[in-house]
Amino acid sequence: MNRYIPATAEDRRRMLDFIGAGSVDDLFSGIPEQVRQKRPSDLPKTLSEPEMLRDLRTLSGKNLNADNAVCFLGAGVYDHFIPSVVDSMISRGEFTTSYTPYQPEVAQGTLQAIFQYQTMVCELTGMEISNASMYDGASAAAEAAVLAASATKKRTILCGRNVHPQTRETVRTYCWSRKLEYAELPAENGRIDRAALQKALDGGDVAALLVQSPNFFGNLESLQELADAVHEAKGLFLVATDLLALGTLEAPGKLGADIVVGDGQTAGNPMNFGGPAFGFIAVNKPLMRKMPGRICGQTTDSKGRRTFVLTLQAREQHIRREKATSNICSNQNLCIVAASVYLSLMGPQGLREIGDQILAKSAYAVQQLEKTGRFRRAFPGVPSFRDTALLCDETPADLNKRLLGAGIIGGFDLGNDHPELKNGWLLAVTESRTKEEIDRLVAVAGGDVL
């Protein structure tokens, strides 16, 4: 009997007898002698279950996580508090085991969960229609860019250089494969440079402008002004944002957005080493038949009862084949159920309180760090949410090393993506951080350099 493989010696014997082979080695007789490995493999010896568990625990202990260190790292993935009820709800077998519905009528519970998720995304983004989710924020933005090109029949996608670097990379890749032009706009004091935008728009053929708000630096863009400029040039306005932040900030749909996308990790999903979480995308009616992915709708059955269906499926590839608007035919169902539970638990007031805490704690942290004389804001006077870009008087690598020694995970080193920000350090302060933790950060970060 083997510890980790269910087939017994008797099972193997019966299988070999059935196909008329004498031994497992006989199965490889078709492979010439001279290319066979003769010596035993270099794999370590079989471990007993307790030995294996000990090994794995040792390995996993090498990871630093937000439970045993204080996390000020964000830049796209954040340490928000997740109430225990979220995990408890999504651990139900009906949710854990179900895949995106392909025989939707029999999966009413799954469809209802999707419908509730879509409704909350619409309320937070201020848009009319949300799909059942995308893989992540970056691919949602890329799908939005492709959708905009198809809807406007224009070829150029403009993207702010203060959009998340991984989102930009994904959009650029999608554009390359669709033979669309991809161009980046510089930032002025951490926000879209209006003059550069106008110049790019005057160049013509702009299908869409993609901005992020709060952007990669945490800064809030003037969405309505940007929307007006791109609409004047007959392009679409694409906004990448954050569901949790939208509990506090005005909905992009009320500020001229044509497509709203983002990564949903902040709503009830753990950091998971950067994923999986989910992406969201929402549009208004004029674009609904071009939107990628699954859409759940509410209707009544033959007996007049409230019921749920997958709707507008003619967009999707199991019907349209190569003419489908996208090859996305799935969703991140378990992750959006977590988001639905989280968002309904918090409600509008809870989200607002989280936002207020983030704003207050961020302001306190930045103010205290500035007081040490070792930090200053990279973009003075610009409103930001959760992330704040700071400039340090030492390299972020050195700073983060000192912090780590004190059990603190420091901010994101902006040097690789934004060399123009010398010693740029992106500090994220979520509602989970306490005053005591912030004071410790300030004491170590502002303390003597060893």
Add this chain to the structure above:
Amino acid sequence: MARIPEDLRYTKDHEWIKIVDGTGVMGISDYAQHAMGDVVYVELPDIGRKVKAGEDFIVVESVKGANDVFSPVSGVVAEVNEELDGAPELLNQDPYSNWLVKMEVDDPSEADRLLDAAAYAELVEKLEAEEA
């Protein structure tokens, strides 16, 4: 038996066209609308679009699926039936008075290669027999 007006030309893919003085009016046949079931959306082409005979340029979406509609002849789209935007079910009610697009036809004689009502009736009869 599906309705097949005498004065139209038909394709094997169940489109109809009528050309008068170089302008063609086209749509889908009664057989087609019946086979598709309830029509829920019609995606019409842009005015000015050039199409070749046999090219798909319209999508008729029904409860059963999305159906490509092919141009019976080559030409340029001159007008689209915007009434279908708000009332796609008109195609089920009468697919002949509710046309899809009007087009400037490159070569009206192209229509001679299409089926006349008698030949199309024969095709439909065969299909209906197969289905029954």
